[in-house]
Amino acid sequence: MEGMSDGERPPSEPAAPAVSESDVLRCLPGVRAMILRMTRDIHLANDLAQDVMIAMVVAIREGRVKQPEALAGYVHETARHIVYAANRKMRPISVETLPEHESAWLDAPRTPLDYVEEDELRRFALEVLDELPAQRDRDLIVGFYVDGLSKAELMQRLSLGADQFDKVIFRARTRMRDRLREKMQEKREQVRDTAPPRDPDSGKSRHA
Amino acid sequence: MIEPLDHYLLRAYLDGEMDEATAQAFEIRLIERPDLAELVDADFALGAGLRAAGVGDAKPAPVANGVVALPARRAARPLAQAGPWLAAAGVALAIGLGAGRMLRPELPQPPALVAATLVQVDKNRSAPGGAIEARIPASGSVVLLVPVAAVDACPVRVEIRQGAGTLAADATTDSFGYANLVVDAARLMPGPAEIEVGCVGGKPAKYAMTFVR
Numbered sequence: 001m002e003g004m005s006d007g008e009r010p011p012s013e014p015a016a017p018a019v020s021e022s023d024v025l026r027c028l029p030g031v032r033a034m035i036l037r038m039t040r041d042i043h044l045a046n047d048l049a050q051d052v053m054i055a056m057v058v059a060i061r062e063g064r065v066k067q068p069e070a071l072a073g074y075v076h077e078t079a080r081h082i083v084y085a086a087n088r089k090m091r092p093i094s095v096e097t098l099p100e101h102e103s104a105w106l107d108a109p110r111t112p113l114d115y116v117e118e119d120e121l122r123r124f125a126l127e128v129l130d131e132l133p134a135q136r137d138r139d140l141i142v143g144f145y146v147d148g149l150s151k152a153e154l155m156q157r158l159s160l161g162a163d164q165f166d167k168v169i170f171r172a173r174t175r176m177r178d179r180l181r182e183k184m185q186e187k188r189e190q191v192r193d194t195a196p197p198r199d200p201d202s203g204k205s206r207h208a
Numbered sequence: 209m210i211e212p213l214d215h216y217l218l219r220a221y222l223d224g225e226m227d228e229a230t231a232q233a234f235e236i237r238l239i240e241r242p243d244l245a246e247l248v249d250a251d252f253a254l255g256a257g258l259r260a261a262g263v264g265d266a267k268p269a270p271v272a273n274g275v276v277a278l279p280a281r282r283a284a285r286p287l288a289q290a291g292p293w294l295a296a297a298g299v300a301l302a303i304g305l306g307a308g309r310m311l312r313p314e315l316p317q318p319p320a321l322v323a324a325t326l327v328q329v330d331k332n333r334s335a336p337g338g339a340i341e342a343r344i345p346a347s348g349s350v351v352l353l354v355p356v357a358a359v360d361a362c363p364v365r366v367e368i369r370q371g372a373g374t375l376a377a378d379a380t381t382d383s384f385g386y387a388n389l390v391v392d393a394a395r396l397m398p399g400p401a402e403i404e405v406g407c408v409g410g411k412p413a414k415y416a417m418t419f420v421r
Contacts (some may be wrong), residue, residue: 007296012241012243026242027239027240029245029246029249030235030238030239030240030241030242030243031239032245032246032249033244033245033246033248033249034235034238034239034245035416036248036249036252037221037248037252037408038363038408039360039380040252040363040378042255042256065250072236072239072240073235073236075239076232076236079235080232081232083363084362087380087381090276100303108298109362111242111245111246112246112249112250112304113249113252113253115407116253118260120251121256121257122257122258122260122261123257125253125256125257125258125260125261126255126257126261127240128254129258129263141254141258142258142263142264143239143264144253144265145254145258145259146255146258146259146263146379147264148374148375148376149374149376150367150376151223153374163316163348167217169219170215170219172254172256173222173247173250173251173366174247174250174251175246175250176250176251176254176257177246177250178252180246180249180253181315183245193324204331
């Protein structure tokens with residue numbers, strides 16, 4: 001080959017990284033958050049997020065995901081289609097199911113929201129509200145999240161600037177996130193303390 | 209780590225200040241960033257928790273201020289997973305109906321069942337001036353059918369503005385392209401109102417209405 005001495009091989013191009021099923025499962029928290037935002041229904045969001053993950057895993061197994069760097073975009077488009085289809089169809093969507101015992105599915109990342117019961121959700125929300133230092137801040141949170149008032153209206157009613165408004169909302173969101181994280185950590189520690197020790201080899205042979 | 213730009217974008221996304229294209233681009237970022245997704249979850253959890261606790265309202269309500277979005281049909285889980293439960297439920301229902309007919313020729317109306325007034329926002333009797341007019345009862349519930357102008361079904365935001373007050377709810381469109389909502393008739397005042405409806409993140413359509421009693 002021109003430019004090369006005898007015996008040399010052309011430098012081989014690096015193989016394109018393959019998309020794995022665990023790459024897709026890592027997208028689950030973001031997909032669920034996106035669907036939650038679209039549907040405002042935690043149970044529906046969980047169902048549809050699972051459908052998205054299944055559709056993506058099937059696509060990977062069939063070799064339809066060709067550009068690994070565009071995985072997030074592919075997942076996003078799949079999620080949107082599934083949510084819109086769920087809104088339109090009158091009959092159940094036929095989606096393939098995966099065996100529940102597949103280890104990749106068992107290892108799917110869970111988010112803090114997965115660990116919280118409904119009464120705990122109420123309690124955390126009330127705690128976050130009570131921790132706000134001023135009554136005006138509490139009125140803002142209730143007006144925004146419960147009464148559905150717009151930002152502009154609340155700013156006018158409560159004589160708040162945009163920065164002040166954003167700061168209160170930001171504080172409430174991050175405190176709620178922290179509450180949920182603490183609960184997740186607590187639940188994980190309980191599971192770790194009570195679960196029997198697992199055999200690390202899982203019965204797999206050392207010989208190929 | 210969440211950078212200031214992430215916080216800025218997240219705030220705009222959660223406050224509905226992004227257009228559709230920007231919101232979709234941010235959603236791709238969400239898929240790549242579980243730490244951002246956690247804050248979206250927390251935002252939802254805060255609202256859901258406060259509404260479930262009945263804060264700011266006499267009764268716990270799923271959506272704000274006396275306006276309840278009627279849920280669109282949900283995609284059911286594959287029937288193979290429902291299994292024996294469906295069969296058992298079917299038998300129980302058949303037995304219940306049969307026994308009811310034998311023991312009581314007329315079933316009393318349950319107290320939870322109340323009449324409602326239907327208002328289809330784009331098809332109501334028009335006043336001579338051209339505004340859409342809707343008759344509302346003095347009490348009870350009003351069911352609003354609001355058309356959603358979208359090629360594909362989408363999550364919808366509906367707002368009813370009267371005077372200084374606004375009622376708002378999120379909804380999903382049914383198979384006919386309508387968002388269906390229930391509102392306490394006492395929350396609607398006779399007089400002009402504006403109903404704004406649109407896909408979340410998109411440009412809304414507006415309907416001018418006059419409520420009359």
